[in-house]
């Protein structure tokens with residue numbers, strides 16, 4: 001399923017894998033465990049990998065709380081263009097904006113699977129009445145508001161999909177914490193995972209564990225809400241992640257990239273200039 005990744009990324013397999021320490025020496029601003037990679041570095045390598053300018057296909061980002069920014073959309077597209085995943089898995093469909101971004105900026109054969117709750121319990125109805133100030137300061141209320149918004153509006157950015165894109169998209173409706181990725185045949189069968197579902201520690205940890213199983217030893221995880229002023233538990237979780245694996249934070253965004261196995265070597269060779 002995953003052979004040939006280095007060919008797709010155009011990396012030199014003989015190039016040694018850089019350690020987090022070596023990367024930190026070259027790219028970090030000194031904060032322990034976090035290595036920065038500028039959007040421009042991602043864009044530079046995307047340009048170098050493709051003979052023609054790389055299009056960025058997207059709708060204007062939704063203004064709803066919980067959506068990604070334009071810069072984040074561009075960075076996610078660059079990561080997908082560099083890695084050329086054959087299957088992408090997303091935690092947190094929400095309005096379908098990031099799902100549509102992956103569909104519109106991946107290879108025509110790439111499968112996209114996204115999970116969200118689909119429905120929420122009646123006791124979340126009050127989450128529609130939270131003030132803007134509450135939503136911007138209380139992570140639990142923010143998450144409940146997102147769940148309710150998703151259940152009320154549905155994936156409206158996926159309504160206009162053409163037949164081809166509809167055919168390569170699978171939407172799952174369930175709590176990600178009870179998702180059995182093995183039973184769905186996803187373990188070892190995914191190259192890129194976007195973790196952007198529930199932002200509490202339990203869900204982040206569970207989604208990340210499942211992401212790793214789906215990558216099966218090689219691939220990339222993109223987390224949203226790293227360094228978020230609201231969802232502090234993501235940053236706390238990521239701090240422990242950074243000690244285990246290479247985690248690249250993209251300045252100016254709430255994105256962090258975790259790389260593992262062949263994809264780690266390929267991505268670093270592709271995305272970083274020679275030392």
Ligand SMILES: C[S@@+](CC[C@H](N)C(=O)[O-])C[C@H]1O[C@@H](n2cnc3c(N)ncnc32)[C@H](O)[C@@H]1O
Pocket residue numbers: 066067068091092093094095096097098099115116117146147148150174175176177196197198199203
């Ligand atoms: C920040 S939004 C996702 C935004 C989307 N990725 C985008 O960029 O367009 C988070 C979503 O995660 C969903 N979510 C929260 N907890 C979840 C869980 N336990 N299982 C599945 N989805 C969950 C919420 O319903 C919400 O739609």
